[in-house]
Amino acid sequence: MSESTVADTRRLNSKPQDLTDAYGPPSNFLEIDVYDPQTIGVGRNRFTTYEVRMRTNLPIFKLKESCVRRRYSDFEWLKNELERDSKIVVPPLPGKALKRQLPFRGDEGIFEESFIEERRVGLEQFINRIAGHPLAQNERCLHMFLQEESIDRNYIPGKV
Amino acid sequence: MSFFSFGQSAEIDIVLNDGETRKKVEHKTEDGKKEKYFLFYDGETVSGKVNITLKNPGKRLEHQGIKIEFIGQIELYYDRGNHHEFVSLVKDLARPGEMTQSQTFDFEFTHVEKPYESYTGQNVKLRYFLRATVSRRLNDISKEMDIVVHTLSTYPELNSSIKMEVGIEDCLHIEFEYNKSKYHLKDVIVGKIYFLLVRIKIKHMEIDIIKRETTGTGPNVYHENDTIAKYEIMDGAPVRGESIPIRLFLAGYEMTPTMRDINKKFSVRYYLNLVLIDEEERRYFKQQEITLWRKGDVVRKSMSHQAAIASLRFEGSAGAEKALAQTREDSH
Numbered sequence: 363m364s365e366s367t368v369a370d371t372r373r374l375n376s377k378p379q380d381l382t383d384a385y386g387p388p389s390n391f392l393e394i395d396v397y398d399p400q401t402i403g404v405g406r407n408r409f410t411t412y413e414v415r416m417r418t419n420l421p422i423f424k425l426k427e428s429c430v431r432r433r434y435s436d437f438e439w440l441k442n443e444l445e446r447d448s449k450i451v452v453p454p455l456p457g458k459a460l461k462r463q464l465p466f467r468g469d470e471g472i473f474e475e476s477f478i479e480e481r482r483v484g485l486e487q488f489i490n491r492i493a494g495h496p497l498a499q500n501e502r503c504l505h506m507f508l509q510e511e512s513i514d515r516n517y518i519p520g521k522v
Numbered sequence: 523m524s525f526f527s528f529g530q531s532a533e534i535d536i537v538l539n540d541g542e543t544r545k546k547v548e549h550k551t552e553d554g555k556k557e558k559y560f561l562f563y564d565g566e567t568v569s570g571k572v573n574i575t576l577k578n579p580g581k582r583l584e585h586q587g588i589k590i591e592f593i594g595q596i597e598l599y600y601d602r603g604n605h606h607e608f609v610s611l612v613k614d615l616a617r618p619g620e621m622t623q624s625q626t627f628d629f630e631f632t633h634v635e636k637p638y639e640s641y642t643g644q645n646v647k648l649r650y651f652l653r654a655t656v657s658r659r660l661n662d663i664s665k666e667m668d669i670v671v672h673t674l675s676t677y678p679e680l681n682s683s684i685k686m687e688v689g690i691e692d693c694l695h696i697e698f699e700y701n702k703s704k705y706h707l708k709d710v711i712v713g714k715i716y717f718l719l720v721r722i723k724i725k726h727m728e729i730d731i732i733k734r735e736t737t738g739t740g741p742n743v744y745h746e747n748d749t750i751a752k753y754e755i756m757d758g759a760p761v762r763g764e765s766i767p768i769r770l771f772l773a774g775y776e777m778t779p780t781m782r783d784i785n786k787k788f789s790v791r792y793y794l795n796l797v798l799i800d801e802e803e804r805r806y807f808k809q810q811e812i813t814l815w816r817k818g819d820v821v822r823k824s825m826s827h828q829a830a831i832a833s834l835r836f837e838g839s840a841g842a843e844k845a846l847a848q849t850r851e852d853s854h
Contacts (some may be wrong), residue, residue, distance in 0.1 A: 369709055370712070371710050373767045373769075374699060374712060374713060379764055380763050384761065388759070389720055389762060390720055390723050453802075494723060495802070496693040
C-alpha cells in the first residue's frame with residue numbers, strides 16, 4: 363500500500379443534527395432570580411427576606427417553576443448542608459456583615475438599601491452557581507431550599 | 523585540572539569521520555538550553571579519530587593507557603550516583619606508555635546497537651556519548667562527546683480509531699472519536715465530539731496534550747505531568763445532536779515518541795485530555811492515551827500525487843478520486 367506523505371485531514375463523518383434539536387429549547391435551561399427584598403418586623407427583630415424564583419426544564423427538579431421566600435440564614439443553612447454532605451467545593455456567600463449589626467452606626471446597618479442590593483446580587487450568583495452543579499442537584503437540601511415553601515431543619519439529609 | 527605547574531597535560535578532541543555529511547539535530551540539555559548534536563540511528567557505525575594534543579611541546583606524557591568508550595546510559599536525577607549503562611563498548615587505543623608528541627588515533631564501533639531514543643526529561647535523562655580517556659596515576663584526562671539517537675518506526679499495521687461514549691449520568695453524555703490510536707510526530711489528529719445529552723451550561727471545550735514522565739518502580743513510582751498543548755475546539759454552548767470537529771496538527775509541538783518502560787527505568791507517555799468547561803468554571807474531562815512514534819524522512823512523492831490529495835479535500839469530487847488512483851498507479 364502506498365504511503366501518503368500528506369495527511370488526510372478531512373472531517374470525520376457525523377450524523378446530521380435533528381432540526382428540533384437544533385432549533386428547539388436547550389435541555390440545560392435553569393434560571394434562578396433572587397429579587398423583591400422585604401424587611402419584616404420591627405426594631406431589633408427585623409430581618410430581610412428575598413423571593414427566590416426558579417425556572418427550569420431539568421428533569422431532576424420536580425417543579426418546572428417554583429417561587430419561595432428565603433432569608434440570609436437559609437442560604438447559610440444550605441451552604442453548610444452541602445459542605446457537610448457532599449464533596450463539592452461550595453461557592454462563597456456574600457458576607458455576613460457583622461459590623462453592620464453593631465449599634466451606633468450612622469446608617470440603617472444591614473437594612474441599608476445599597477447593602478441589601480449588594481447582598482441580593484451575591485445571593486443570586488451563589489444560588490445559580492450551586493444549583494447548576496451536577497452533584498449538588500442530587501442533594502435533598504437543595505431541592506427543599508428551592509422548591510418547598512419552608513425549610514424543615516429537622517429533615518433527613520440524603521440524596522434525591 | 524592539573525595542580526602541578528610542571529609536568530605534561532593534553533587536550534583531547536574527538537572527530538567523527540562523517541562529521542561533514544552527518545545530520546545534526548537540536549536536543550534540549552538538562553538546563554533547558556537547546557544544542558545541536560550529531561544524529562545516529564540504531565545499527566549505524568560510529569567511527570572517527572581521537573586527536574590528543576600535548577599542551578607543552580617537548581615534554582613527555584606518561585599514561586596508563588588510552589581508550590575510547592561508546593556509552594548509552596540512563597541517569598535518574600534523584601539517584602545521580604548510579605548511572606545505568608545499557609550500552610558499554612570500549613576500544614583500547616594505546617597500551618600504557620608515554621607520548622612524546624601529539625597523536626591521532628582511529629576508532630570504529632561497528633554497527634552499534636542503540637535500542638532507545640535519547641531523552642532529556644524532568645527527572646531522568648537517557649544519553650549516548652563517546653568518551654576518550656587518557657589514564658594517568660593521579661588524574662585521568664577525558665573528553666566526552668554527546669550524540670543524539672532517534673528511534674524510527676514504520677506505519678503500524680493495526681491503527682484503530684478511538685471511539686467512546688462517556689458522561690455523567692443524566693447530565694452530560696458525549697461520544698468522542700479520534701481517527702487513530704497511534705500518531706507519528708508530524709501527524710494530524712482528526713476527530714469529533716458528538717453531544718448526546720447536554721443538561722449543563724457549557725462555555726467552551728478544549729483538547730490538551732499531556733506528557734507524563736514516570737520514573738521509579740514499585741512503591742516509589744513518580745509521575746511528572748506536563749501540559750504540552752491546549753487547543754480550544756469549541757466556543758459556546760452546544761446542544762444535543764451537534765458534532766464538533768477536531769483537527770490538531772502535532773508538528774507544532776515539541777514531543778518525543780512514546781517510551782514504555784525503557785530498560786525498566788522510566789516511561790514517557792502521551793494523553794489527549796478532552797476538557798469541557800461550564801459557565802461556573804467547573805471542568806469535566808476525559809483522558810485518553812495515544813501512542814506517538816517517529817517516522818523516518820520519506821523521499822517526496824511527485825507533486826501530482828499531493829495535488830490530487832489536496833483536491834479531494836473539497837468533499838470528494840469523482841474526478842479527483844480518479845486522478846488520485848491514477849497517480850497511485852503511476853508511482854508503482
